[in-house]
Amino acid sequence: MARKKSTSLKMRILHRYLGFFLAGIMAVYAISGIVLIFRDSDTFKNTVVIEKTLDPNLSAPSLAKAVNNKRLKVTKEEGGVLYFSEGTYNSNTGAVVYSKKELPFILDKLTHFHKAKSGDPLYFLNIFFGLSLLFFVVSSFWMFIPSSPIYRKGMLFVAGGIVLALILLFV
Template identity: 45%
Template sequence: MASPKFHMAFRKYHRWLGFFLAGIMGVYAISGILLIFRPTDILKYDQVQTKQLEANLSGEELLPLLKMRGSKVTSENADEIVLNVGKYDKATGEATVSKKDYPIVLAKMVKLHKATNNSPLFWLNISFGLGLLFFVISAFLMFIPKLPMYKNGLKIAGIGAIVAVLTVVFGS
């Protein structure tokens, strides 16, 4: 059995890492809540962009150049192409498109939350995940295993794991 000094050391590391990760957890919590409402336009505003492209493009040639998911040609005539996200002037090659997006600070937070292994931000995500894993393990090392608080903690953690598994299985 480990000594009380061992358990007190884990309490200290748990507390220090907890204070450090509190700021990161706040950012992840806010960006996670925003991602839940991603299909809606909550907190988003219109951003209008003008892009200079080649002149006299057809609708089929234009859409891949815009690189906007969900864009479609609604009408086309000799002078312009009208899109569901803007318009393209065939004579000048100027495309004016509009999309809804978060303000810059919120957009960066969402990008952080959605980082993949192709992004340099993924190291922060991995570090954060490892920090949370340390919390899981150190929570059980902060108390002496013979104490009732430890045994109750195991029961509550087991209930939490069961609720999470049931939510994933039946909630999706």
């Protein structure tokens, strides 16, 4: 007669195999999370020079939209050439040359995956990953017998983690 597995054993097994299955995606989120911390600086970014032809006689707001730079400010205009901090735009010919800071290809892909929105084609994978992490949190409480000293010590670490999370949220 087969013995019925306890909830604790089932949780441990699910926790273990889901952990192995999600190891790669957890590494992606860890790396992209670290990269995103530096998104307000040029750390990890390369300068890319872009040369293209736009419609002639664009206004500053239209130019900002065309080069995808909301903060574009024209610093001076001389002989039909508009100068801005990242480059120049010849309003007579439509030629624009500007530089842009971009993450290397793989880091860019990682960070876009990390920042997925509901309009992205694979957003449901991010939801699955979030729910899986939530499962890890809950299932970890079934790893040890509640009356054991290791469980009680673990609860102190849980309390410390909650306090740290609250401090980080409100500081």
